[in-house]
Amino acid sequence: DGGITQSPKYLFRKEGQNVTLSCEQNLNHDAMYWYRQDPGQGLRLIYYSQIVNDFQKGDIAEGYSVSREKKESFPLTVTSAQKNPTAFYLCASRGAKRGRTDTQYFGPGTRLTVL
Amino acid sequence: AQSVAQPEDQVNVAEGNPLTVKCTYSVSGNPYLFWYVQYPNRGLQFLLKYITGDNLVKGSYGFEAEFNKSQTSFHLKKPSALVSDSALYFCAVRDYGNNRLAFGKGNQVVVIP
Numbered sequence: 001d002g003g004i005t006q007s008p009k010y011l012f013r014k015e016g017q018n019v020t021l022s023c024e025q026n027l028n029h030d031a032m033y034w035y036r037q038d039p040g041q042g043l044r045l046i047y048y049s050q051i052v053n054d055f056q057k058g059d060i061a062e063g064y065s066v067s068r069e070k071k072e073s074f075p076l077t078v079t080s081a082q083k084n085p086t087a088f089y090l091c092a093s094r095g096a097k098r099g100r101t102d103t104q105y106f107g108p109g110t111r112l113t114v115l
Numbered sequence: 116a117q118s119v120a121q122p123e124d125q126v127n128v129a130e131g132n133p134l135t136v137k138c139t140y141s142v143s144g145n146p147y148l149f150w151y152v153q154y155p156n157r158g159l160q161f162l163l164k165y166i167t168g169d170n171l172v173k174g175s176y177g178f179e180a181e182f183n184k185s186q187t188s189f190h191l192k193k194p195s196a197l198v199s200d201s202a203l204y205f206c207a208v209r210d211y212g213n214n215r216l217a218f219g220k221g222n223q224v225v226v227i228p
Contacts, residue, residue, distance in 0.1 A: 004158075031214060040124075042205065042220040043159075050214055058215070090158055094214075103149065104216060106158035 003027040004107035006091050011112045013078070013085070021076045021110045023091035032074035033092040033104065036060060043090065049074055078112065086114045117142045119206050121219035129227050134196040136222045138189045138206030148189040149207040149216065150180055159205060165189060176200075196226045 004025045013019045023032065034046040045058030049068040063082025068074055074093075078085045091107040118141045128134050140146055147166055151159040163174025170182045180191045189206060203223050207216040 006158075040220065043218040045215060048215065088156075092159075103161050103164060105161060106151075108158045109156070111156065 004091060004093055004105060006089075006107040006110050008110060009108065011110055013112060013114050015114060016080045018077055018079050019112065021078070021089055021091075021112070023074045023076065023107060025072055025074075025091075025093045025107075027093055027095065027105065028071070029093035029095045029105075030071070031094040032068070033094070034058075034064075034066065034074070034076045035090045035092065037088040037090060037109075046076065046089075085112055087112060117146075117208055117210055117213065117215075117217040119208050119217050119219035121204075121206055121222050123222055124220075125223045125225060127225045127227060128196045130198055131195050134191075134193040134200065134224065134226070136191040136204050136206075136224060138191065138219060139187050140189060140206070140208040141187065142208055142210045144210045144212075146187075146189075147209050147211065148180075148182065150174065150178070150189075150191050151205045151207065153203040153205065153221070162191070196224075198226045198228050200224060201226045 007022045031050045033048040035043040037043050044060050046064050047066040049055035052071050055066050055068050065077045089110045092104045094104045095102040120139045149164045150162040153159045162178050163172050165172045165182045173179045178193050203221045205221045206219045209216050
């Protein structure tokens with residue numbers, strides 16, 4: 001977990017509200033990722049960014065939005081359009097350039113619960 | 116498309132016995148393979164990876180994995196399991212040049228004292 005911080009650790013949201021999950025890394029990594037984890041389903045990619053001011057949709061981007069204004073920060077907004085947002089959200093980052101073999105490292109996660 | 120299969124939902128092993136967690140993969144090119152471990156309510160911790168070279172890869176906490184190209188497998192092993200090894204284990208793969216990892220569903224390992 002070292003070098004990647006996520007906040008808050010636990011987040012409660014009322015239906016119809018947007019919430020933003022924070023992810024910060026001090027590893028000087030170019031690429032950052034957001035995953036959603038549900039019991040028995042492994043990790044599913046929401047969005048990823050390979051460079052500042054650029055990002056791509058993953059497999060389950062509907063109802064989510066991101067920004068990448070700074071290299072070290074990749075916040076995720078869970079909008080009211082996301083029908084089932086209760087899950088564990090994981091941020092990851094990876095160094096270097098396309099084709100390199102660098103490892104993805106993960107933050108400690110944020111558990112979001114919709115009340 | 117790249118994908119990973121972890122065929123067993125849960126692996127039970129007695130403390131001190133060998134531990135094996137199975138993983139098979141599918142990629143169109145040369146695979147880059149990874150194993151991660153996750154403890155409850157925590158992020159994933161990197162254990163080891165195979166990129167090229169020796170088929171037997173050694174990683175953290177006494178874990179190792181063997182790459183088998185003909186069987187498209189990358190099984191995780193530990194010679195003597197500890198109770199503290201009880202956790203969720205994920206295998207992941209990506210093609211050369213691909214920036215995305217494909218994860219398996221994970222295996223719950225339970226080490227019985």
